[in-house]
Amino acid sequence: MVIITPEFNNDFIETLRNNTLDKLGYRDANNAIPLEIERTLDEALTVAKKVVRPKGIYHIIPVLETNRHGIKTEAGIIQSVMFSRLAGMCSGNCLIVFMIATLGIEFERACGDNTPVIRQLVFDTVGSECAEMVADMIEADWRNRIDSQGLQCSWRFSPGYCDWGLEGQKVIFKTLDAKLINMSLSPYLVMVPSKSISAVALLAKDVPVPAPCVFCAKKNCPWRRLPWKS
Amino acid sequence: MTEAIEKNMLMNRLVEAVWEHDDNVMSVAMDTVFSTGLPSDEVRHALIWGLEQVRHKLMSNDTSIPEFLLCMDMVTKALDSLSSLKGDSDSNGVDIPLVIGVVEGDPHDLGKNIIAGIYRTSGYQVFDLGREVPKEIFVKAVQENHARVLALSAMMSTTMVGMRDIIQEVKVKSPHTIVIVGGAPLNEVLARSYGADGYAESAVIVLEETETAIKRDHGNYHTRV
Numbered sequence: 001m002v003i004i005t006p007e008f009n010n011d012f013i014e015t016l017r018n019n020t021l022d023k024l025g026y027r028d029a030n031n032a033i034p035l036e037i038e039r040t041l042d043e044a045l046t047v048a049k050k051v052v053r054p055k056g057i058y059h060i061i062p063v064l065e066t067n068r069h070g071i072k073t074e075a076g077i078i079q080s081v082m083f084s085r086l087a088g089m090c091s092g093n094c095l096i097v098f099m100i101a102t103l104g105i106e107f108e109r110a111c112g113d114n115t116p117v118i119r120q121l122v123f124d125t126v127g128s129e130c131a132e133m134v135a136d137m138i139e140a141d142w143r144n145r146i147d148s149q150g151l152q153c154s155w156r157f158s159p160g161y162c163d164w165g166l167e168g169q170k171v172i173f174k175t176l177d178a179k180l181i182n183m184s185l186s187p188y189l190v191m192v193p194s195k196s197i198s199a200v201a202l203l204a205k206d207v208p209v210p211a212p213c214v215f216c217a218k219k220n221c222p223w224r225r226l227p228w229k230s
Numbered sequence: 231m232t233e234a235i236e237k238n239m240l241m242n243r244l245v246e247a248v249w250e251h252d253d254n255v256m257s258v259a260m261d262t263v264f265s266t267g268l269p270s271d272e273v274r275h276a277l278i279w280g281l282e283q284v285r286h287k288l289m290s291n292d293t294s295i296p297e298f299l300l301c302m303d304m305v306t307k308a309l310d311s312l313s314s315l316k317g318d319s320d321s322n323g324v325d326i327p328l329v330i331g332v333v334e335g336d337p338h339d340l341g342k343n344i345i346a347g348i349y350r351t352s353g354y355q356v357f358d359l360g361r362e363v364p365k366e367i368f369v370k371a372v373q374e375n376h377a378r379v380l381a382l383s384a385m386m387s388t389t390m391v392g393m394r395d396i397i398q399e400v401k402v403k404s405p406h407t408i409v410i411v412g413g414a415p416l417n418e419v420l421a422r423s424y425g426a427d428g429y430a431e432s433a434v435i436v437l438e439e440t441e442t443a444i445k446r447d448h449g450n451y452h453t454r455v
Contacts, residue, residue, distance in 0.1 A: 025294040034251065037296055113360075116303040117340075117347050118296060124340050166388050188335030188388045 053104035055181040056138030063094035075175040080164035082212035090204035101135035102196035156199035248280035251300035331359035336389035
């Protein structure tokens with residue numbers, strides 16, 4: 001099990017700023033950013049730099065079996081037909097990486113209750129984008145390790161998306177000792193702190209497609225990550 | 231200049247302040263409202279009308295959610311200052327009591343806060359119970375406030391199932407209350423199967439969905455009361 005404590009630099013904050021603006025709909029340079037949003041964003045970024053304590057944990061284990069119900073591992077079964085189909089396309093012995101990334105609890109408390117909704121939206125978006133970027137940093141760490149072994153990997157796949165239910169959180173939290181990064185899972189399978197990302201990814205000699213979207217008929221799925229093909 | 235023209239200009243300034251989400255213009259306009267003693271109901275209608283136009287722009291994708299929220303926060307502030315002048319805490323002189331909250335176990339309240347803001351700035355008296363609210367608190371709040379509408383939010387498949395129990399109990403104890411549900415894991419079919427009277431797919435249409443459910447229930451309401 002590997003624990004990572006990534007560090008922010010100015011590039012990180014600048015990218016976080018751009019990603020947040022993009023998410024809020026200001027990707028177009030012609031789309032002027034209202035002053036109040038600029039100010040709130042600056043404040044949220046300053047707070048993020050000050051209070052976010054990014055941490056991550058991951059663990060790589062073998063895939064024991066793939067079948068039409070899911071992927072069997074020593075930690076439990078990943079009950080996703082789509083992800084199992086993806087594993088079935090991989091060549092050689094498959095491994096699976098379990099990971100969690102978190103910002104810590106302080107940032108989500110920083111916005112405060114009973115504040116203007118626009119402030120809540122900006123802080124929430126900064127938190128979500130920051131969590132994605134921290135997850136990318138954790139992923140970069142295990143990608144570096146597997147590159148030297150000549151393995152390829154899929155994109156991250158998270159409980160609650162595609163056909164993998166939130167029950168999948170139990171398998172991830174059973175595999176990883178989340179307490180080591182001050183995380184827990186509520187009885188409703190909500191991650192605490194909430195600005196966190198849990199995921200798995202497949203590792204194999206050849207991973208022909210990075211996500212199971214290629215098997216899916218939902219052309220307009222809001223979570224589609226690969227172009228739809230008939 | 232006649233009093234009517236001055237009043238008209240002031241109303242226009244209020245609407246402009248909403249559209250431009252301009253704090254300074256709003257502040258000066260509200261000072262004038264207070265000094266001239268303009269009826270607060272007329273001011274409230276102007277503010278709500280101004281925001282309603284922005285919401286329609288949002289429906290037709292002519293503005294963005296952040297821009298809409300800036301306008302909404304502007305109206306909220308103005309309505310709050312009107313209320314404080316009148317001495318009532320949250321009513322703004324409106325007459326449709328509404329209870330809103332996120333169901334037990336679910337900490338995601340941004341969507342609910344946006345919806346609560348839309349209701350509050352559209353003529354509802356909002357009783358916001360917050361997030362992770364147990365069933366008993368919803369049922370009690372609906373009864374105590376004689377809520378015409380109960381709006382429930384859940385953002386996870388593990389928490390949305392709690393809506394069914396809440397709706398069942400509310401329908402027994404407060405049969406005049408209509409229930410609107412919303413949240414990422416829900417859809418129209420699920421909402422109906424839980425016994426909800428309406429399903430709001432997004433914040434943009436929540437008012438229409440609520441009004442439709444109220445109208446649909448209107449006949450039943452009169453036969454029951």
